[in-house]
Amino acid sequence: MVVKTIEKSVDLNAIDIDDDRYRISGASGIQSIVESIRNIGLINFPILEEKTSGSYRIVCGFKRVIACRRLSMPSIPCRVVNSGCSKIECLKLAVTDNTVTSMPGLLEEARAITKLRALCDHDDDLPRIAGTLGMNVNMPLAEKYGVLCRLPAQLQQLVEDDVLSMKIAIDLFMLDRKTAHAIAGLFESLRPTASHQKELISSLRAISALRDIPVAELLTAAPLIGIITNDNLDRKRRIQLLRAALRKMRYPHISRFEASFSQNLKKMGLPQGVSLHAPRDFESPVYTFAVNFENIDELRQKADLLKKFSETNELIAILKREIEDT
Template sequence: MNFESRTVSINEIDTQDSRYQLSLHIDTHTIIESIKAVGLINPPVIVKRDDDHYSIVCGFRRVMACKALGWDEIPVCIPPRRPTDLDCLKLAILDNRSHRPLNLIEQSRAIKKLSPFFPPQERFSKITFLLGLPENEKVFKKIESLCQLSESAKLGILENTLSLEAGVELVELEPEEQDCFAFLFRTLKFSQNKQKELITFVKEIAIRESVGIKEVINSEEIRGIIDRSDINRNQKAKEIRAYLRRRRFPSLTKAEAKFFEDLKSLRLGPHIRLVPPPYFEGTTYNITITFKDITELEQCKSEFDAMCQNPVLKRILS
């Protein structure tokens, strides 16, 4: 496509028109410095609308930066014939992809914007090709759903404090509920699996107790843990997880606590480990004895004998 290069008044460009915009936020800080230093190397692509104003196809940051620098006019590229919306979107995607991979939110926005242009049976293959996505329909659907996230949850995805999998779990929630999780995950770093686990705990507690999700996350206990100054971020994350697990599984966690309390009373040394059946469902306990030599083994034997005589063991096994 041969573009016409010309200069237009910057006021004729509608910077609010985001129909071809893929990025969530336009950060002009770095580009302003670049334009100040070497000028506008690559003019943005714009198209004329029926109302004689221009929509930006490629170069939102460049236009915004020039505007911020107080330019009245800006050099631009204009396609010779007015392209279709689909062509403009393709152009915007290819332009972005030519200098960096699209982030998850941009991919999601692109899927949403492109979808109306393709029949359902072609949508997946055409769009994955355009976006350079792997041909995995499950992943495609997950990325697509991110569009429904609140602004702060989207930001969490961009900042990598909210994982794709966790983001997908949040999609069905109200925006304010998503914000609560986004805040929690931004404040305390959780691994991808822990994020999913926490979301599940909170959702299920809310259903079990017929309370709101916000109410669970903003509970005094969680706020208290976040506000503590005597523990670090990882410890806080661990405490919150433990608190939610206790609330989700009150009987199980109580039984676990009781077991560990009893275990302490057995006063086992570091070489003997008593492991209860998983979730106390079976009836088989495991004992692991580790030793280096005969002396250590004999020491373990005395400890083991003492444990067998201890009435606490009977209580544990009853």
């Protein structure tokens, strides 16, 4: 169905910019539109819907209307949709306009899908209707988009700025507000990769549960605060130290055991070409000595060394697998 509109000049004060029924775009990039309108004028007229109160609701062109207000224009040319245009037709206009005038980001797509879903008679209709507008969506994704739209502004902004993935943002939203806020702040300042974010959230939550200390308190106490706020270290180094500190807190026995293994290994002083490998997570009882050699003499020499190593206290300690108290 082609939506019919009429062109008319509309008083800017009559446009309700707080009515975001059809709003898809965020708030970024308005200043460049202000400059464009100042220099060239308003090329694409916003599309409005007349409300029963006589004021107008924006269908397309939120940023343009705001830019015109900033330029103190009293009225602007607009296209007003026919009064018989349904909500879903207006929303389709908004989505299409957003797609053709800009490259929609994740949040914009999420808003478009969530608003479309609210106007569909049945959820089953959503993938088909979204498809006609160039968006591929299934219901699990639509659910996630719905959550994304309900996120607090801080988290939405971090998703928009590519600091957080949608999944991580949703995971944070599932936590209590203080915890989510504290972790989001940490990620905003350190900008770890998605996999590091996942690891950090998991570690912080586990330590918090084990020690019965809120995450926000953990992050503002030693040793973590000293790492997070150490301006002498670059971002990557701080992330590395933070991960190491969290691992020690999360797995105290394993960390000490690994450290003790490394110390013993170092004390053994294995020569180049001979290495000792622990089983994964020290679960299997089988350790492996790897020996590089080029000829029989070298092999014999290293075999003698292996015999010597097998009698060292360090190897005996390694194989004992005794655990120290934390």
